[in-house]
Amino acid sequence: SATGGWKMLCCITGTAPEEPVVSKRTGHLFERRVIEKYIQQHGKCPVTDQELKVDDLLPVESSRVPRPRPASASSIPGLLSLFQNEWDALMIETYTMKQHLDTVRQELSHALYQHDAACRVIARLIKERDSARAQLAQFTARLEQDKQEARQEADQEMREAEEEGKLPKAVVQKMQEMSAQLTNRRKKRQISDQLASPEDLDRFDQLVTFTPHSTAEPGVLCLHIHPKTFDTIMTGGNDGTAILYDRASGQISAKLPGHTKAVRRVMIHPTAEVLFTASDDSTVRIWKKTETGPYKTEYMFRDHSAGVRGITLNATYDYLVTASADNTWNFYDIATGGCLSTVNAAEGDSAVKAGFTCAQFHPDGLILGTGTGDSTVCVWDLKTLSNVATFEGHTGAVTSLSFSENGFYLATSSTDGTVKMWDLRKLVNFRTLTFEDSNPANPTHVNSVCFDVSGSYVALAADNVKIYSVKTWNELKVLYNHTGSVTDVGWGPDAKWLCSTSLDRHVKIYAAK
Numbered sequence: 001s002a003t004g005g006w007k008m009l010c011c012i013t014g015t016a017p018e019e020p021v022v023s024k025r026t027g028h029l030f031e032r033r034v035i036e037k038y039i040q041q042h043g044k045c046p047v048t049d050q051e052l053k054v055d056d057l058l059p060v061e062s063s064r065v066p067r068p069r070p071a072s073a074s075s076i077p078g079l080l081s082l083f084q085n086e087w088d089a090l091m092i093e094t095y096t097m098k099q100h101l102d103t104v105r106q107e108l109s110h111a112l113y114q115h116d117a118a119c120r121v122i123a124r125l126i127k128e129r130d131s132a133r134a135q136l137a138q139f140t141a142r143l144e145q146d147k148q149e150a151r152q153e154a155d156q157e158m159r160e161a162e163e164e165g166k167l168p169k170a171v172v173q174k175m176q177e178m179s180a181q182l183t184n185r186r187k188k189r190q191i192s193d194q195l196a197s198p199e200d201l202d203r204f205d206q207l208v209t210f211t212p213h214s215t216a217e218p219g220v221l222c223l224h225i226h227p228k229t230f231d232t233i234m235t236g237g238n239d240g241t242a243i244l245y246d247r248a249s250g251q252i253s254a255k256l257p258g259h260t261k262a263v264r265r266v267m268i269h270p271t272a273e274v275l276f277t278a279s280d281d282s283t284v285r286i287w288k289k290t291e292t293g294p295y296k297t298e299y300m301f302r303d304h305s306a307g308v309r310g311i312t313l314n315a316t317y318d319y320l321v322t323a324s325a326d327n328t329w330n331f332y333d334i335a336t337g338g339c340l341s342t343v344n345a346a347e348g349d350s351a352v353k354a355g356f357t358c359a360q361f362h363p364d365g366l367i368l369g370t371g372t373g374d375s376t377v378c379v380w381d382l383k384t385l386s387n388v389a390t391f392e393g394h395t396g397a398v399t400s401l402s403f404s405e406n407g408f409y410l411a412t413s414s415t416d417g418t419v420k421m422w423d424l425r426k427l428v429n430f431r432t433l434t435f436e437d438s439n440p441a442n443p444t445h446v447n448s449v450c451f452d453v454s455g456s457y458v459a460l461a462a463d464n465v466k467i468y469s470v471k472t473w474n475e476l477k478v479l480y481n482h483t484g485s486v487t488d489v490g491w492g493p494d495a496k497w498l499c500s501t502s503l504d505r506h507v508k509i510y511a512a513k
Contacts (some may be wrong), residue, residue: 008060010034012406014236021057027052029060036177066139074378085325115507121186133218148360167331167341168254170317172383178316179364186407191454196495201254201467201476203456204498208509209481212252213237215370220501221262227270232277233490233499235507236263242287245507254295256287274334276320282506284322286334286442296368299337303330310358315365323370325355336417343385345370345378352378363407367424377422391422393429398487400448411451417443419460431473435462445485452491465500465510481508 010017010031017031026048035056038046045052067464078318147361166172212235213220219238226232232253233245244254261280268275272287282305288298291491301322310323319340323329327346330339354373361368361470367388368380377391377398377459398413410422421431435444448461455477465479484504497511 011157012038017375019315020060022060023052024056024058025052030057032057032059042257049246052430069167072236091402119291120462142359166385167382171333171340174316175314175365175382178314179366182315182364183407186280186405187407191456192317192494194496195454195456196492196512198469198474198476201495203512204467204477204479204510205513206481207497207511207513208247208250208480209506210245210250211505212243212507213241214239215505217262218505219262219484219503220487220505220507222488223267223490223499223501223507224267225492226498229492231509232267232268234268235501236277236279238262238265240279242266242275244275247509256285256295258285258297259283262305264307264309265314267311267409269313269317275313275314277324278311279306282306282308282324282326284308284320286320286337300340301330301332301337303342304328306355310356310360310370312360312368314361315363321361321368322361323356323359324374325357326512327352327355329368329383330371341385343386345372352376354397357398360401360403362403363405369401369410370403370404371412372395374416375416377401379410380422389427391420391427391429393420393432394418396443396445397427400450402449402452402458404450409451409455409470411449413446413449413460415443415445417446417462419446419458433460433466433468433473435466448488450491451487451496453493454495457491457495459489459491459498461489461500465489465498467498471500479510482506482508 004117008029008336009026010020013031017029019032020029021032021035022029023045024028028047036056039052039054043052044050073502083124099322104192108375117406143406164255213272214237217238220235221238231247235245238240239263240257240259240263242256243252243370244256245251246253255359256275256277259279259281263277265278268274270362273330275287275295276284277283277287280306282302284301284304285294285297286299289295296401304322304324304326305325308322308324314320318403320332320334321329322332325498328342328344331341332339342425352372352374356370358371359368366382368382370378370380372378375392375394375398377397378387379389379391380386381388391412394412394414394416396417397416399413401410401412408424411419411423412422413419417435419433420429421433422428424429435446444462445454446462450459451457451470452459458468458470460468463485464482467477468474469476482500482502482504486500486502488501489498497509498502499507
């Protein structure tokens with residue numbers, strides 16, 4: 001410690017130490033940082049050259065000794081120079097701060113300008129939004145008013161059509177436009193080069209067989225093949241269920257339970273995932289595929305009072321006709337599920353008494369053919385909903401009918417064991433196909449007749465399956481694979497394969513081998 005006028009000075013630097021330490025071995029005083037560096041380099045005392053370690057140093061408690069003023073601050077010229085330097089530094093700092101302040105002011109001004117511009121844009125957008133909302137409200141109100149007026153006009157037109165016994169004008173116009181397109185297209189129609197030849201049909205044999213329906217109530221009653229892709233076969237059975245069969249995978253892709261009695265007719269929509277079924281329980285169902293996968297009933301028609309035996313889709317794909325044993329046929333809008341018209345054929349001179357047994361649209365869509373239990377075939381003009389022709393000649397109930405793609409021929413099958421060909425141009429029967437092995441007293445029931453897409457061949461379903469050439473009317477092939485009555489037949493594309501259903505529970509596919 002310092003006593004009296006004495007001061008502690010470092011033995012190396014000769015200045016008052018900021019952190020004094022003393023050597024235990026020599027008693028000399030040092031500045032800690034200086035002596036520690038010296039010991040690290042030399043390992044001995046700088047005064048006595050004795051060995052010295054950092055552990056030999058003891059700290060000394062002392063009052064702080066102020067540093068002496070530098071020489072520049074110990075005279076008036078030095079002080080003036082020091083003040084001048086500090087003044088210069090202050091001026092430089094002030095100038096820098098002014099520059100920074102100007103920069104900040106510019107940035108703030110720019111930000112305020114942007115904020116003002118953004119406020120103006122937001123104000124304009126809010127004004128435009130309010131204007132758009134007002135216009136939308138006006139448009140919505142106008143649209144609702146137009147809808148209401150259109151609905152009223154449609155209802156009025158519907159009432160007028162019902163009073164006149166006709167379909168709404170818009171529906172008739174739509175069907176006429178489609179009919180004109182299809183007629184022009186048919187004139188240019190050419191038979192595919194891939195069409196199966198008579199020799200190919202002669203080599204037809206069973207390719208696939210499956211039993212999709214329940215064994216509790218055996219019997220497959222009807223089928224329909226997808227008219228565009230031909231990759232799906234739909235069947236209906238005595239068990240009240242409809243089945244979708246994927247031909248490529250050979251697996252059942254969907255089951256449609258719901259009807260309480262036998263499903264008599266099934267149909268696949270050509271362009272939408274929509275299915276149709278008609279049943280002896282007097283109902284018709286429209287099935288639509290859901291987002292999760294399975295088909296669900298979208299509409300169920302209960303307008304008939306007896307079993308529904310025929311369903312057919314118009315060429316527009318928008319309208320459905322159902323024919324029932326209650327002597328009526330109905331015209332439906334598929335989109336809305338509304339019945340646009342009901343025709344009661346039990347009234348009039350050529351009244352139907354034994355009910356309808358089948359129905360099919362002409363390929364052009366303006367003519368409807370229906371078969372009856374009275375053994376007659378009725379042809380209806382959809383523009384007037386009137387019976388424009390009645391074909392008589394069968395002696396038993398008409399079981400099915402099929403229009404040829406050429407638009408001129410109509411084939412009808414009957415429980416009298418015959419299939420009759422009618423020329424729609426002359427309204428005459430020009431050909432009758434019979435089963436030679438049929439007993440006249442108990443004739444073979446011909447359950448179905450079907451032209452292929454080209455109109456070149458026709459297939460018959462009875463106790464067996466028969467294929468005829470339309471050009472020569474020669475019998476090309478007889479298929480005896482079923483053990484029960486064959487209920488329905490349908491063609492694949494270009495007559496490459498044929499499908500049949502039977503009361504023996506089997507669905508069979510035939511192709512050339």
